Structure formats: structure tokens, C-alpha cells
Amino acid sequence: MIRRVLIANRGEIAVRIIRSCRDMNIEMVTVYSEADRDSLFASLSTESVCVGPAKASDSYMNQNNIIAAALKTGCDAIHPGYGFLSENPEFAGRVAEQGLIFIGPGADAIRELGNKSAAKQLARASGVPVIPGSDGIVGSVEEAREVANRIGYPVLIKAASGGGGRGMRRADSGSGLTAAFAEAKAEAIAAFGSGDLYVEKLILNPRHIEVQLIADRHGNIVCLGERECSVQRRSQKILEEAPSKAVNAALRAKLTGYAVKVAETARYVNAGTVEFVLAPDGEVYFIEMNTRLQVEHPVTETITGIDIVREQIRVASGMELSVTQADVSYSGHAIECRLCAEDPENNFMPSCGTIDFLHLPGGFGVRVDSAIFPGIVITPYYDSMLAKIIAHGKTRGEALYRMRRALEELIVRGVKTNLGQLYMILYNREFITGSYDTGILEKSGIREYGID
Ligand code: ADP
Numbered sequence: 001m002i003r004r005v006l007i008a009n010r011g012e013i014a015v016r017i018i019r020s021c022r023d024m025n026i027e028m029v030t031v032y033s034e035a036d037r038d039s040l041f042a043s044l045s046t047e048s049v050c051v052g053p054a055k056a057s058d059s060y061m062n063q064n065n066i067i068a069a070a071l072k073t074g075c076d077a078i079h080p081g082y083g084f085l086s087e088n089p090e091f092a093g094r095v096a097e098q099g100l101i102f103i104g105p106g107a108d109a110i111r112e113l114g115n116k117s118a119a120k121q122l123a124r125a126s127g128v129p130v131i132p133g134s135d136g137i138v139g140s141v142e143e144a145r146e147v148a149n150r151i152g153y154p155v156l157i158k159a160a161s162g163g164g165g166r167g168m169r170r171a172d173s174g175s176g177l178t179a180a181f182a183e184a185k186a187e188a189i190a191a192f193g194s195g196d197l198y199v200e201k202l203i204l205n206p207r208h209i210e211v212q213l214i215a216d217r218h219g220n221i222v223c224l225g226e227r228e229c230s231v232q233r234r235s236q237k238i239l240e241e242a243p244s245k246a247v248n249a250a251l252r253a254k255l256t257g258y259a260v261k262v263a264e265t266a267r268y269v270n271a272g273t274v275e276f277v278l279a280p281d282g283e284v285y286f287i288e289m290n291t292r293l294q295v296e297h298p299v300t301e302t303i304t305g306i307d308i309v310r311e312q313i314r315v316a317s318g319m320e321l322s323v324t325q326a327d328v329s330y331s332g333h334a335i336e337c338r339l340c341a342e343d344p345e346n347n348f349m350p351s352c353g354t355i356d357f358l359h360l361p362g363g364f365g366v367r368v369d370s371a372i373f374p375g376i377v378i379t380p381y382y383d384s385m386l387a388k389i390i391a392h393g394k395t396r397g398e399a400l401y402r403m404r405r406a407l408e409e410l411i412v413r414g415v416k417t418n419l420g421q422l423y424m425i426l427y428n429r430e431f432i433t434g435s436y437d438t439g440i441l442e443k444s445g446i447r448e449y450g451i452d
């Protein structure tokens with residue numbers, strides 16, 4: 001069994017992992033950058049080591065320093081969280097070479113599924129429907145044009161190594177394709193160091209539905225149901241819920257079957273998420289698999305009662321999952337809101353400063369995952385997410401009311417946030433009825449809305 005874990009991340013997810021370690025009586029070492037010296041996660045952990053300057057590439061992505069810190073502090077495993085090194089196959093491989101356990105899938109699975117174009121081919125080979133598009137990477141804009149002419153516009157040009165909604169551009173016609181191709185390529189090179197692109201049909205008015213699964217080394221794969229993540233801005237999720245209003249038992253069984261097929265083909269171990277889009281005509285298509293713990297995992301934990309980080313650690317230790325598929329049942333409904341330090345009046349650009357007053361919500365059915373406290377300085381170096389607020393109810397309506405109550409209680413002063421926008425979503429007609437798609441924010445006109 002793992003006894004001491006190094007957490008190679010920061011912010012709320014570092015705190016989240018610390019909590020499961022404590023529940024399991026496992027010691028934890030955190031790493032921090034010079035900008036995070038006064039962070040909550042560093043003070044909550046058994047031990048904490050500085051791994052470099054503020055810039056993420058010099059600290060949280062500094063493989064040498066992180067591995068050295070793990071060895072020096074006597075850790076036997078590394079949890080990468082999400083972002084940073086979590087989907088880096090080279091890192092996973094190096095961790096294993098040093099005799100440490102990487103709490104996640106093997107380097108080969110990360111490599112194969114991390115390339116979204118290759119992952120699509122793997123899904124298709126497993127009998128899972130994928131969106132019509134190019135057969136792998138397109139080498140040139142001419143090749144992209146041929147594909148677009150074959151499948152029909154609008155199309156989406158996507159970066160094979162993309163993530164976080166970046167490296168994607170829509171093209172509505174042949175004339176728009178050249179610019180879309182160039183922009184996607186430039187953004188992909190800047191963000192991911194690879195300009196490999198593929199083309200797929202743009203599904204109009206889709207819903208984003210994903211399936212959480214976890215697999216152990218003994219051949220067990222357990223699915224923990226779906227999450228609805230269609231409330232997105234710039235293709236980035238900002239509110240998630242489980243279960244999805246658009247998924248009935250038959251569709252759930254179908255999605256679960258597809259997710260298991262992908263995991264089996266990839267010989268997947270540990271927690272992972274298979275993402276789909278659901279078209280208005282009811283067809284579902286695989287889009288990608290995220291080979292890590294996902295930001296929105298708490299909604300699944302809330303309705304299943306299963307601690308996903310705990311299962312990750314058990315599986316990484318070589319143990320069997322603590323639950324079988326037959327043990328999994330769903331209780332009520334959960335909604336998560338991502339509170340971000342952003343300026344709604346300035347195109348949701350990151351907002352920096354000192355949080356000089358803070359009141360986080362609580363009460364029945366409310367969970368908050370965060371690492372902020374009064375006095376913390378929000379710097380421009382990392383992700384702008386400040387906290388996740390999760391509300392649980394016996395019904396979707398009860399969860400919605402509790403989330404409204406939670407946001408009413410939430411007070412953050414010193415930085416601008418998207419709180420006003422989140423609040424508006426909870427009063428939006430389409431959201432209330434549950435009949436929304438990924439265009440909800442654009443259609444509702446609540447894209448820009450701030451509360452001071
Ligand atoms: P990322 O790696 O950035 O998460 P995804 O491939 O998961 O990229 O796509 C991000 C979001 O973009 C999806 O959640 C969905 O809303 C939208 N999207 C992706 N592909 C398509 C598509 N072919 N048609 C319509 N929407 C899409």
C-alpha cells in the first residue's frame with residue numbers, strides 16, 4: 001500500500017487530494033512555486049518542498065525537481081492532479097523508472113489517448129461512433145479542404161494535442177477554412193508545442209456528455225455514470241451536473257458500453273473520462289478521453305458516494321476497486337459551479353489581486369472545494385479557478401435551489417469574479433428546464449454579466 005504521496009499540483013485540487021490522503025491515513029508532500037509560498041495546500045500537507053520560480057514551466061512542470069522532491073522526501077507515489085504534468089506520458093514514464101508509482105494510467109495509454117486524433121481512431125476501431133472527419137492528421141490546408149468538401153460545412157479544425165478548449169477553430173465555408181486552419185495551427189503550436197491538426201464535422205447545438213470510469217489492474221472497469229457539461233464558454237466548462245437531463249437509462253447503458261470499450265482497447269487503468277457529444281437527433285459520438293482526474297469529478301462523487309481520489313490511490317497500489325458495477329447507485333442530483341477570478345466587464349480576462357474579504361457558502365447539501373482564504377494573493381501565473389461549489393439535492397430542483405442559496409452566501413472581494421454569470425445561469429429558462437446545449441450562454445445573452 002502507498003504510504004506517502006507527493007502531490008504535483010496546486011490550488012484546490014492539491015487540497016482535494018490532501019483530504020483523501022488524510023482519510024486513508026497516508027502522508028502527503030506538496031510542492032510549491034515561489035509564488036505559492038503562502039498557499040493553503042502547502043500548510044495543510046505533512047511536508048512541502050519549493051520546486052522553482054512562479055512560472056509553471058519552471059516549477060509545477062519541472063519534472064526533474066518534482067521527481068527529486070519525491071525521492072528526497074521518501075514518497076512512494078506521485079499524484080499529478082489535472083493540468084500541468086497529469087497528461088504527460090514522458091513524466092509518467094520517468095516516475096515509474098525511478099521506482100515511484102504514478103497515480104494514473106500507464107505512459108502508453110496516456111500517449112495513445114492524449115493524441116485526440118489517434119484516440120478517435122482507437123474508439124472507431126473499438127466499434128464506438130466518432131464524428132465524421134479526417135482519417136487522422138491533415139498535413140495541409142488543401143487536405144483539410146478536401147475533407148471539408150467531402151463531409152460538408154461547417155467543420156471544426158482541432159489540435160490533436162489540444163485541451164482546455166484551445167487549438168480549435170470553426171470554418172463555415174471554404175473561404176473561412178484557410179484562416180481557421182492557420183489560427184488553429186498557431187494556437188496549437190503556442191499552447192501545446194505541436195501543430196498537428198485534424199478535421200471533423202461541427203455538430204450543431206450539441207450537448208457535452210461524459211462518462212466517468214475507473215479501472216483496476218485486475219480487469220475490473222466500473223463506470224460511475226455521466227456528467228452533463230454543456231454550460232461552456234469558449235469550449236470550456238463552467239457549470240456541470242449529474243445526472244444529465246438528456247440521458248435516460250437506455251442512453252446511459254449505451255454510453256457506458258462505449259466508455260468501457262474504449263478503456264478495454266486502451267488497456268486502461270485508473271480513473272478516466274470518456275467525452276461524447278450528443279446531437280439533437282439523439283446520436284452520440286466519442287470526442288476524446290481525458291486520462292486523469294477531471295475538474296468536475298465532485299458531482300459524480302456526490303451522487304455515487306464514491307471518493308474517486310481514494311479509488312485512484314487504491315488502484316495505483318495494485319488493490320482492487322472497492323466497488324463493483326453492481327454496487328454503484330445514484331442518489332439525487334448534483335450541480336457544480338466553477339468560480340473563477342475573471343473580469344466579466346473585460347471579456348472575462350483573468351483578474352489578479354488580494355482577496356481581502358471572503359465568505360464561502362456552507363450548509364446542508366453544499367460542498368466547497370477551494371484553496372482560497374482571506375489575504376491570499378491571486379497571481380497571473382496559473383489557472384483562474386478559485387473554487388468549486390457543489391450542491392446536492394434529492395431532485396434536480398432541490399440541487400438548483402441549494403446552489404442559488406450557496407451563491408447568495410458567497411462573497412469574494414479584492415478580485416473580480418464570474419459569480420454574477422453563474423448566478424444568472426441558475427435563473428435561465430433553458431437551464432431551469434434542463435433543455436440546453438453548448439450554445440446556452442450565447443443564446444441567453446448572459447455572457448457578460450458581473451456583480452461587484
Ligand atoms: P478539449 O480537449 O479542449 O477538451 P474537446 O474535443 O473535448 O476539446 O472539445 C471541447 C468542446 O468543444 C466540447 O465539449 C464541445 O462542446 C465542443 N466540440 C468539440 N468537438 C465538437 C464538434 N465536432 N462539434 C460540436 N462541438 C464540438
Ligand code: MG
Nearest residue numbers: 163164275288
Ligand atoms: Mg474535452
